[in-house]
Amino acid sequence: MSADQRDGFPGPPMFEIVIAGHGLRCPAEGRVLLEMERQGKKFLPVGCRGGGCGICRVEVLRGRYRTLKMSRLHVSVEEQRRGFALACRLVPESDLELRPARRQAH
Numbered sequence: 001m002s003a004d005q006r007d008g009f010p011g012p013p014m015f016e017i018v019i020a021g022h023g024l025r026c027p028a029e030g031r032v033l034l035e036m037e038r039q040g041k042k043f044l045p046v047g048c049r050g051g052g053c054g055i056c057r058v059e060v061l062r063g064r065y066r067t068l069k070m071s072r073l074h075v076s077v078e079e080q081r082r083g084f085a086l087a088c089r090l091v092p093e094s095d096l097e098l099r100p101a102r103r104q105a106h
Contacts, residue, residue, distance in 0.1 A: 015092040019043040020099050033087035049088045056087040063096035
């Protein structure tokens with residue numbers, strides 16, 4: 001499914017977000033985790049909602065997106081290049097497929 005108008009009414013494009021097989025719709029300027037919460041869904045754990053705690057860490061398997069500022073303690077620059085992000089700081093630019101991704105102990 002590609003971006004469309006919200007139920008036929010003017011508004012931001014909406015994207016389909018699939019998280020570990022579960023779906024939700026997110027507006028183009030929305031943050032995935034906040035939209036999930038707004039819709040009453042619980043596909044990912046929720047923490048600080050501001051990019052600092054890392055509990056909502058995901059791997060983007062498919063789609064285009066941008067991220068807002070995230071703690072480098074939870075997503076390094078290299079991990080971000082490989083598609084890791086915090087869902088609370090993830091803004092879709094297309095449909096997305098995500099999976100939860102706990103941080104690996106070093």
